[in-house]
Amino acid sequence: MSAMNSEDLACFVCVANTQSISRAALELGADQSTVSRQIARLEAALDTRLFHRSGRGVVLTEAGQTLIVYARQVAATLAEAREAIRASSAQGPAQLVIAAQPTIANTAFASIGTALKQRFPATRVRFVEGLASPVLAWLAAGEIDVALLYLPEQQGALKVDILLEEDLTLVTPTSWSHLGPTFPVRRLGEVPLILPSTGHGLRLLAESLAARTGTSLQLALECDASNTVSMRLVEDGCGATLLPFAAVADRVAQGRLHSARLVDPVVTRQVALATARNRTPVPELWDIMQTVRQSVRNIVMSGAWPGARLI
Numbered sequence: 001m002s003a004m005n006s007e008d009l010a011c012f013v014c015v016a017n018t019q020s021i022s023r024a025a026l027e028l029g030a031d032q033s034t035v036s037r038q039i040a041r042l043e044a045a046l047d048t049r050l051f052h053r054s055g056r057g058v059v060l061t062e063a064g065q066t067l068i069v070y071a072r073q074v075a076a077t078l079a080e081a082r083e084a085i086r087a088s089s090a091q092g093p094a095q096l097v098i099a100a101q102p103t104i105a106n107t108a109f110a111s112i113g114t115a116l117k118q119r120f121p122a123t124r125v126r127f128v129e130g131l132a133s134p135v136l137a138w139l140a141a142g143e144i145d146v147a148l149l150y151l152p153e154q155q156g157a158l159k160v161d162i163l164l165e166e167d168l169t170l171v172t173p174t175s176w177s178h179l180g181p182t183f184p185v186r187r188l189g190e191v192p193l194i195l196p197s198t199g200h201g202l203r204l205l206a207e208s209l210a211a212r213t214g215t216s217l218q219l220a221l222e223c224d225a226s227n228t229v230s231m232r233l234v235e236d237g238c239g240a241t242l243l244p245f246a247a248v249a250d251r252v253a254q255g256r257l258h259s260a261r262l263v264d265p266v267v268t269r270q271v272a273l274a275t276a277r278n279r280t281p282v283p284e285l286w287d288i289m290q291t292v293r294q295s296v297r298n299i300v301m302s303g304a305w306p307g308a309r310l311i
Contacts, residue, residue: 189215
């Protein structure tokens with residue numbers, strides 16, 4: 001005996017309601033032969049006739065009258081299940097964890113948080129800040145769902161959506177203002193730099209720039225702490241550092257730091273929205289990504305992300 005399935009039961013209910021194979025076929029968007037085969041398959045599974053057939057249509061047999069009660073219950077239960085799943089999905093995930101590198105977090109988290117809470121009020125949103133290496137490790141381990149970070153050279157198992165690019169600047173004490181508004185990359189070796197330790201994205205970028213121009217970096221200090229700590233070290237005259245202008249715009253405006261755009265060539269970094277290829281995505285991920293993208297777009301267009309250009 002073959003097993004019954006929900007599609008055959010739904011077809012049976014439609015035939016019973018319309019009392020006609022041809023009318024049921026029209027309602028189901030199928031041809032009559034397909035409907036007839038489904039009814040025949042259901043009758044074979046139950047080893048009984050479900051309809052009396054005549055030139056005027058079909059009517060339920062006694063067995064069919066018994067089955068129709070259960071078939072309608074099954075149809076109603078499946079409809080409720082679909083609606084429940086649809087409603088649950090529309091509410092988004094129970095929890096969403098988003099990580100970002102410090103400059104990005106400081107600039108974007110408030111706007112993104114507001115937009116996500118409006119779109120998914122039932123979702124518990126958690127923000128995490130970290131440098132590139134731990135953020136990538138968290139993403140690979142499934143400890144976070146989405147990352148906002150400067151695009152790494154090795155993307156590995158990441159799925160990335162590039163959002164914007166921004167110029168990198170040399171950040172110096174205000175007493176170095178004689179350097180002017182721009183600074184040639186070939187002269188980086190002349191400046192004592194405060195940079196993260198080996199392996200961090202900014203350090204790798206600085207070393208790459210030095211190698212390309214045939215210079216060696218002059219390392220004043222290594223700092224794996226936040227950008228705030230690095231900027232305080234620069235303010236205190238311990239050296240200079242490399243940061244996007246958004247990270248230092250407030251302090252430059254307050255006269256606490258000087259910023260010079262790197263040129264010859266202009267050095268840019270791209271900010272991307274990243275997820276892990278090897279992890280099951282959270283519910284409504286596409287909608288979440290679009291919400292974050294639009295939030296970032298709004299920040300840039302409003303001028304609240306200094307030096308950023310949308311891609």
